[in-house]
Amino acid sequence: MEAEYRSWTPQSLGDMLDQVAGRYADQEAIIFRDQRVTYRQLHERVNRLATGLMRLGVGRGDKVAVWMTNHPEWIYAQFAIAKIGAVIVPINTRYKLHELEYIVHQSDTTTLILIDRFRDIDYAAMLHEICPELSGAAADQRVHAARLPLLRHVICHGAQRAPGMLAFADVLALGADPAHAEALRQRQAQVQPDDVTMVLYTSGTTGLPKGAMLTHNNIGANGWYQGEIQHLTDRDSLIVYVPLFHCFGCVNAVLAAVPHGARLVLLETFDAGEALRAIARERCTVIYGVPTMFIALLEHPEFDLYDLSSLRTGIMSGAPCSVKVMEEVMYRMGASEITITFGQTECSPVATQTRPDDPIELRVQSVGRAIPGVECKVVDPETGQTLEVGRQGEFCTRGHHVMKGYYKKPAETAAAIDPEGWLHTGDLVVVDENGYFRTTGRMRDMYICGGFNVYPREVEELLFRHPKVKQVAVLGVPDRLLGEVGMAWVELKEGEACAEDEIIGFCRDSLANFKVPRYVRFTDAWPMTATGKIQKYRLDEMAREALGLNDVDFVAHA
CATH class of the missing domain: 3.40.50.980 (Rossmann fold)
Incomplete structure (x- = not known):
């Protein structure tokens, strides 16, 4: 500890x-x-x-x-x-x-x-x-x-x-x-502390939700340590517009604030203007959200009219954050001690968190290190062997935060939690010599093009550097010859115009051929979970419909 x-x-x-x-x-x-x-x-x-x-x-x-x-x-x-x-x-x-x-x-x-x-x-x-x-x-x-x-x-x-x-x-x-x-x-x-108190259903980014059985101790300890890392006290006020039905609200917010005697300033739903007014009026010190929420606050036309100098810390989670956005949150918004958390519903939900005094590079390039009382490691998905620093593998975690299992789904529980108590998250990460983890993708997101593994996160990170691109999601779609090929869904910045060939050419300049998306589609309407995560299984359905691939199955790989 x-x-x-x-x-x-x-x-x-x-x-x-x-x-x-x-x-x-x-x-x-x-x-x-x-x-x-x-x-x-x-x-x-x-x-x-x-x-x-x-x-x-x-x-x-x-x-x-x-x-x-x-x-x-x-x-x-x-x-x-x-x-x-x-x-x-x-x-x-x-x-x-x-x-x-x-x-x-x-x-x-x-x-x-x-x-x-x-x-x-x-x-x-x-x-x-x-x-x-x-x-x-x-x-x-x-x-x-x-x-x-x-x-x-x-x-x-x-x-x-x-x-x-x-x-x-x-x-x-x-x-x-x-x-x-x-x-x-x-x-x-x-x-009892180990009794189940919540069945929280997964957010559904990859398909049908499963109910994670969480105990009093799971979520109580998880919320407590998130609050401890943020140095919460009874003098703090937390603006809460993230939904209470999600763990970001009912655990990260409520169960970090209440044990520390802090105050919850509750909004029924997220509205950037209303949030800015509430922060200024109630002198909130703590702010939570996914990056899209922070961007909406920063880009609000009346942002500079509000005194947000009371803000100190908070949590940003749910999606990667750019250096520019992080700098604006820390220095323009004033939440200089903002932290990044990482985990999933099945671990109550946080396994790692950056610390308030971490340099900005760690807050955008990593998802932090293990919270107190939690173990984390990187394993080879094929062999289960623990990997050394710098090697990509599956993120596994064990401790007070791991769920009891999925409600009425023993097979899925056994697949997620091994006999030694390690939760296998399906997230791909690397860890550095100081124990800070960097996410590189999802195992299920990975697709295989002509026998080569492709991790969509790598392609997405490249496309985020394109000057016209605002949002992007890459996934694999069926191909009769290669098994799977890449498809990029792209949202352009306001006022920009771009052809599919330009996106493909941009990728071809920096990536091996098998990583270059075969298809590009432009959109400004993303299927999202309530907390701002893109639902890739819905994009897969949209892709199959757009490309006429509903009757094509993925090729099985040995």
């Missing part, structure tokens, strides 16, 4: 919140619109919701799905569900009907908490399409839905009561009776 960081004490999230609320009772915990919630109030509302859920019959190990944009009620639910030993299942608010049904069904969800609507999306109406039985049901009766047979209760947060659903406020009221306080204490005392 690094001497400068305090150790995490294994405990349940409910016990952790009790301690924090006692220590920082009258300090603000959550700011949302005109609401200012102290840690005392947060604790009281969490306890009431936890008791209300117990009175509805939610038991230890039961799955409670939360389908809601960033509201304080999301955080109340996160801790209330943890307190009673149930399991939260965050659901992406961008999901449509079939995706919602898949998650609720696959996770064995018994209770669903949702927001009524956001902008033009009517979540309650969408659920009614899957569960039309709700329309004629009494709100206080158990749900009987043919397509979701395990679902017992639906709780709706919003201005209007939806048919067949309990109101969130009613469940809080149900838990307000102090006569039930002892039952909550007894239930909470049964919860």
Whole structure:
């Protein structure tokens, strides 16, 4: 353990919140619109919701799905569900009907908490399409839905009561009776740090999501050490516009801030102008986001009108960052101690992090070194042997952050976590002599052209140097002769024009022939996950359609 960081004490999230609320009772915990919630109030509302859920019959190990944009009620639910030993299942608010049904069904969800609507999306109406039985049901009766047979209760947060659903406020009221306080204490005392508290579904950049089973200790320790590395204290305020349904929100943000008594300044969704106003108004010191969010903030026409001098640190993650953007975040935005994190849902989610005093080169050329209590290594994907410094291989990690496994997917779990407890991430990396890792691509992204391995990241990094290119993604597409060939999807900078031949020629000047993309397509509409990652499996579908390759399979390679 690094001497400068305090150790995490294994405990349940409910016990952790009790301690924090006692220590920082009258300090603000959550700011949302005109609401200012102290840690005392947060604790009281969490306890009431936890008791209300117990009175509805939610038991230890039961799955409670939360389908809601960033509201304080999301955080109340996160801790209330943890307190009673149930399991939260965050659901992406961008999901449509079939995706919602898949998650609720696959996770064995018994209770669903949702927001009524956001902008033009009517979540309650969408659920009614899957569960039309709700329309004629009494709100206080158990749900009987043919397509979701395990679902017992639906709780709706919003201005209007939806048919067949309990109101969130009613469940809080149900838990307000102090006569039930002892039952909550007894239930909470049964919860162990190694119990699963969250089934968090992978973001879906490569296909159908899988539910990673994460324990109290997995995500509690992970959030704690991220906060320690950023030197968070009760004097810090963290602007939160990354979605709470993603680990970036519910772990990196909430579970880094709350154990340190910091304040969460919550925005319902990302809007650059609103974020700038909130940072200046609340004097936020900590900022999170993917590079595209930071770019949107920096390029906002009113950026220079706001006083952002309070900013100090934060996390940038999810995609590579250029030197120019990093310099602007550090020096123009003022977050001079910004850090980079790296990992995946399956490791709660962070395995490595740069340090606040690392030189800028390390923050853009690496993803940091192992966080405290975590082991990381590079292995040969074929032999499993550990590789020396400078050799490319698969990133593997072991420690308090590794999930228990994928929910109801034992074969996939066995493929991901080896008998010695190492999580095999599928990420390709190299490590330097100081333990700093640099990502070079994904094993699954790799394609084989005429017998030669091609790593799309290498081609992408070259194309990012083209003066007209704003965004790029490279993938392999089927070819009857060579097995696979490269295809580059390219977004040009505003006002630029470019032909496919120019892109191909630019690559040919710097790359071996087998690495040069055969095809180039221009786009300005990327299929993205909620946190700004390009969904390459969707690009693959688009490529096959555009090139007429739907009936062509990849050639198998020995």
